[in-house]
Every structure is written in C-alpha cells, then in structure tokens.
Amino acid sequence: MADDGTADRGPTSIPRSSAIFARAQGVIPGGVNSPVRACRQVGCEPLFMARGEGGRVFDADGHEYLDLVSSWGPLILGHAHPEVLDAIARAMANGTTFGAPTEIEVEFAETLRTAMPSMERVRAVSSGTEATMTALRLARGFTGRDKILKIDGAYHGHSDALLVAAGSGAATLGIPGSAGVTAGAARDTLVVPHNDLAAIEVVLAAGDLAAVIVEAIPGNMGCVPPDPAYPARLRALTAAHGTLLIYDEVITGFRVGYGGAQALHGITPDLTCVGKIVGGGLPAAAFGGRADVMELLAPIGKVYQAGTLSGNPLAMAAGLKTLEILRRPGTYERLDRLGQIVADSWASEARSAGIPVCVNRVGSMFTMFFQDGPVTDYASAKRSDLQRFGAFFRGMRARGVSLPPSQFEAAFTSLALSDDDAGKICEAARDTLRLDLG
Numbered sequence: 001m002a003d004d005g006t007a008d009r010g011p012t013s014i015p016r017s018s019a020i021f022a023r024a025q026g027v028i029p030g031g032v033n034s035p036v037r038a039c040r041q042v043g044c045e046p047l048f049m050a051r052g053e054g055g056r057v058f059d060a061d062g063h064e065y066l067d068l069v070s071s072w073g074p075l076i077l078g079h080a081h082p083e084v085l086d087a088i089a090r091a092m093a094n095g096t097t098f099g100a101p102t103e104i105e106v107e108f109a110e111t112l113r114t115a116m117p118s119m120e121r122v123r124a125v126s127s128g129t130e131a132t133m134t135a136l137r138l139a140r141g142f143t144g145r146d147k148i149l150k151i152d153g154a155y156h157g158h159s160d161a162l163l164v165a166a167g168s169g170a171a172t173l174g175i176p177g178s179a180g181v182t183a184g185a186a187r188d189t190l191v192v193p194h195n196d197l198a199a200i201e202v203v204l205a206a207g208d209l210a211a212v213i214v215e216a217i218p219g220n221m222g223c224v225p226p227d228p229a230y231p232a233r234l235r236a237l238t239a240a241h242g243t244l245l246i247y248d249e250v251i252t253g254f255r256v257g258y259g260g261a262q263a264l265h266g267i268t269p270d271l272t273c274v275g276k277i278v279g280g281g282l283p284a285a286a287f288g289g290r291a292d293v294m295e296l297l298a299p300i301g302k303v304y305q306a307g308t309l310s311g312n313p314l315a316m317a318a319g320l321k322t323l324e325i326l327r328r329p330g331t332y333e334r335l336d337r338l339g340q341i342v343a344d345s346w347a348s349e350a351r352s353a354g355i356p357v358c359v360n361r362v363g364s365m366f367t368m369f370f371q372d373g374p375v376t377d378y379a380s381a382k383r384s385d386l387q388r389f390g391a392f393f394r395g396m397r398a399r400g401v402s403l404p405p406s407q408f409e410a411a412f413t414s415l416a417l418s419d420d421d422a423g424k425i426c427e428a429a430r431d432t433l434r435l436d437l438g
C-alpha cells in the first residue's frame, strides 16, 4: 500500500523487484540511494532496474519500458551506447584513477570551454552538488559578501546553503528545506519566486549579495522556462550590483543545445555549473567561468575545494565521447522533434479526454502538469493534481513507459528513441488518459 493509501498499480507482477526492495529497505534508508527514486509521490513501489539498452530499460522481473527518465538527464544518447561503452573500456584498460592529473582532464576542460566560452576556466568534480556548492563558495570568496539568492522550487543539489525551500526531492517529499540544515547555514540564503525580477531587484538593492544562482531553465519544479525577458534582465541587474550570476546548467547543459541555456538566452554568466550529460552516465560534473573568479581556487587562490575522484579518467572518457556524438549534425533537431512529438501528443490526448493539463517544454525536456496552468513558478506548479499525476505515472508504467516519479521533475527524450518508440509512448498516454484518468 502506498503512502497515500492507494493500492499499488504497475506491471502485473514484479516479484523479484519487490523482494529486492524489501531487502534494500533493511539496509539502505528507504531502500534507495536517492530519495526521489523511492516513488513515494506516485503510489507504487520503485522498480529495480537490471539493464538498459538504447531507449529502453528492463526491470529485475524482465519487464521492458521505454525510458523518459534518462537517469534524470545524463543518458541523452540512451542506455549502453556502444561508442560510449567502448570509450570507457579503452580508458579502463589503462587503469581507473591515479590521484594525479591526466591529459584527458585537460581535453575535457577545453571541450567545455569551447562549448560554453563563458567557462574561461573549468574545475571538474564528481556531482552537481559539488559544482554548485563550490561555485557559491567561490562567489563569496571573490565578492567578500555572505548572502546568496536562490529561486523557490529550484534544486541545486543537497549542500546546506542550497537546501532551503528546495525543489526536486525536498519538494516531492513535501519537506521545505531539510532537518539538519542549521539556521546559520540557511540564514544567508534568500529565496524569491521564479520569474519575479522585481523581488530580485529589491534584494539586490541592499548591495550585499555575493551571487544569484538559478536553474537556467528550471526542471526541478517541473519544466518551467524563464519569461523571455528574464535572463537578460537578470544578467544586467546582477552585473549592476557586483553580484555574480551563477547559471546552474546541470540539467540544461548540452540538453537544450550544445551551448546550453546560456547560448539560447544569449547571456554570459559569471559562473556555470554542469553535470549529468557531461559524465556520459558516469559520475562527473564541473563548474567554470570568469578566469579572475576561478583563479581564486586552490592551489593558486584562497578558496579551497578538492575531490579524490575529480576528473576521473573513465568519466572524462564517457563524457567526451557523449559530447562528441552530440556535436554530430542533426542531433538537436532530432532530440527536439522527439520532445515535441511526445509533449504535443500528450497535451492533445489529455484535451480529448477532458483532463486539464499544462505542458511546458524546452527542446527534449518537458513536464505535463495536471492543471489548467499556466505554470510559471513553483507556487503555480504546486497547484497540480498530484493524485492524477500518480495515476498517469502508474498507468504509463503498466503500459511499458518509465516516467520520472514526480510531478516536479522533467521528462527527457533521448536520441535512442525511434519514431516508432515515440508513437508507442503517445499511444500509452492516450490509453492511460482515457481509460485510467478519463
């Protein structure tokens, strides 16, 4: 029985997955290594996955699903891409880690800088959390200011200063911020609504803000694009007050275009954080930006940051091969078309079934909110019908489509999905909306 008292739905029989879940809960808190995987918002058990292949994942009971989670974004090429696996295997033949610099880390940094010229200097880390946490420390070290500003409903990983009114896991679990985050850690973090420049202007006017950090295109309240004028105005306002603008592109970097959201928006952030896709499915992330800011980092500067496996050669190899494939002609046109086919079909089928939905999409990232909309910030996103979202999630899973188990997340199409796969996803949505929700 799920938290909300609804009976579990999903594939007819998942004995192995259920048995593994029971075992897991005896040794891993909640049975998962990251909270949102527990499916607690959607009224069913998590599926334990056994393998992935292209656009598909297979659970421990052998059920097959078309995958719109893409491991929360990294798998833009799909699962087990042969060229990526080959790049990892070749790197692995030379060893896995050295605790010393390697040339492939230089190639990785140069590749990121070529893609996003704002990243004049780059430091690789192992997770998006590390990237954003360090970018904030750097901004504070550079400006000498303590206060930072984040957007309500945005999620930037689980460092204390950013786990304040977070989106993603915390929002999904209905826990604003988190226990264990001290008042002191949260005291210097100001939070304003998304798409509210007036609120940001008021906070900036005090002149004591080290940085504004934004999800360049929020995905952790669901996909909620900035208003068209927002990016440029935010850039101008922060620059005018000596406040650094940190673009969290952990989701959007190489997702919404090879140059990320900053290229779409035509702005140059002071610092950028990337993750997910840049690791090609292995643990890698990075932050980078203005040389005068980045060169405050140890060992040349006074801001400390470190990591045993930062720039891990296997992750670098997987990431570089992924970015190489993404540079091939027609990639983003294909990705965006797949996103458009699925998102437009879902909206149309919901309308036909008389179900109020609002679909937000940027390229191959999208969210169908179960409400009339518009959804322009976290407060409006929270007006969605979570019961209906849960029913949609369970119906799609029962029909062989794997969705992110939260209304406050984005779904992702991958290059591995064929037109026929997209058609199957649309048919599953049509049947779920008409038969399960209609």
Ligand code: KE4
Binding pocket: 034, 035, 036, 037, 072, 126, 127, 128, 129, 130, 132, 155, 156, 157, 158, 168, 169, 215, 219, 220, 248, 249, 250, 251, 275, 276, 285, 409
């Ligand atoms: P990681 O520490 O999970 O690698 O990255 C944190 C992070 C930073 N910034 C943004 C915009 C992010 O979306 C994330 C992590 N995203 C979540 C879900 N959207 C990862 C899934 C999970 O928490 O299990």
